[in-house]
Amino acid sequence: MTGYLIRRAGQSVAVVIGVMILTFILLHLEPGSVARSVLGLKATPARVAIFDSLYGLNKPLYQQFAIYVKQLFQGNLGISYQLQQPVSTLIAQRLPRDAILLGLSTLLALVIGVPTGIYQAVRHNRLADDLLAGTWFTLYSAPDFMEALLLIALVCVQFHILPPAFPGGVTSVTGLFADWQALVLPVAVLAINSVAGFSQYVRSTALQVLAEDYIRVARSKGMSERLVLTRHVLRNSLLPVITILGLSLPDIVAGAVIVESIFNFPGMGLLFWQSALAHDFPVMLGGTLIIGVATVVGNLAADVAYSALDPRIRYGSA
């Protein structure tokens, strides 16, 4: 177990270093020079030289990488070309809001997805299962922005129940809840996309659990079907969901970019999108680094939690 954890942590560190190299390479992959793309084609050579020395862009690549890594460990992710603010500040402002958006939607998705998955497993290959599977499959396959657009068209344009987007200038976490009506649709859209994955995953694990001997034992000793489902099937089908939670983090983040840009949600996704439109690379790459590290840590945490929660799982120490 300890051996496995050490090996797993070592792999994670290697991947984090890889992500750092990747973001650094991407930063320098831009055709032409960074100075030209920020200052414009008409910038004088003198201004370009000032810009280059200001951001250390005139040093050799390996020195720049060393400086980059050193700054990373000091929590310095660079300065936004466009907003002229430290990237770390920009990200730190937005991360809590994203935690709320992604947390709420994932919670909602679990609350809907897990019971439906178990229900589908119980009604395996019946009409209800087929209908639900078809619905989830279509919703899952349909692009995120389709659901967002249809909901806006229906809820906002037709019935005027909820606002179609966040008002500008929301800055605090409490501000988000003050505009809770605007929070409903983004959370719903993100949840819809995750529900399909969760329910289909729970369905297949619950199917395996239902075929286990201990379920037959529970039933034959006269346990009520409801208790069998809640005590045995639910608990045992929930465990693998932890892994799926860790693995689906990148998808959730990618979905957040689209959803936030549609609903004007003041989070990382919106920041990322606006930086992409403005060619603001330090912000984009800072965000990428944070997302990459979060994914690696998330996967590692899922692995550890999984083995801690299920005593049957023992990773080989080889």
Next chain:
Amino acid sequence: MAAPETAPTPTQPSPARRPVVMEGGEVIASGAGAQLSLRAFTTSKRAMTGTAIIVLLGLFCFAGPLLYHTNQTQVSLGIENSPPGPGYPLGTDQYGIDVLGRLMVGGQSSLELGFAVGIATTVIGLLYGAVSGMAGGIVDAFMMRFVDTLLAVPTFILLIIVASMFSLSLSVIILILTALSWPYTARLIRGQVLSLRPREFVQASRTMGATGRSILFRHMVPNTLGISVVTATFSIADSIYALSALSFLGIGPPPPFTDWGTMLSNGVDNLFNGYWWQVYPPLIVLVLVVVAFRQVGDALNDIVSGQRSGVVRRRRRFRLVPLSAPRDG
């Protein structure tokens, strides 16, 4: 070293080409694997529905413009935002361009991109994964950490970054998407290769002196082809979706390039004016094509992994013939 005397020489034909004799009967091959998989595919409702939708949409996009001639290049402000009616079955957009004709042109780029990325991703991922799995040890560890690094960052995020660096065209987008989406296939294939490596037939050919390269191409690649086809189908759907999402966010290739995502993005600006015909047609075809490809992928996955009981029955490649049964030949 001489072969053991009991082993039959290869030149000696085995009786009635039935090599395996089991207690109570013998096992004979009842068909080629490819044929049986094809039959499983054609009898799967989901696979056939998905294929039919894809073929129809392909005909619509590529053969449609031959029969339905529209002006897709010139702005005609006199007829901008016309609702569906005579002359314009699906209305016109904000530049007065016929929406039905636009759907066909936009679909061409979506489908071309999907197939190109699907095939390229699979070839690269298959080779990389197979080589990594065969190599093992430190080479494998390095190759996989590289894959992990690319997988740690969401493909869509990387796509946005790289897309905002270059002036995009369809071929550039195909290159970028391929470069970003092969690691998933590679990881899957490597897992499959690792599980194949200790199998008897691989050991046997290694014992007979086969080189790593010949094992790679004669055993590993053919045996992982099933999963590869599945991932190819999914990556076609994913890349069509990625292009449309990119265009939707306004970071896609500049005009005159068009795809269904671009149409949607333009149409959404007019949704609040009630110009629904600029939004729903591209939305419907986009969902149709992505769902169709995923359906085919899902059905193929069931066939390859033999999950569905019906499919398992059809996929059985051998049947047991009682020894007492009359034989021919």
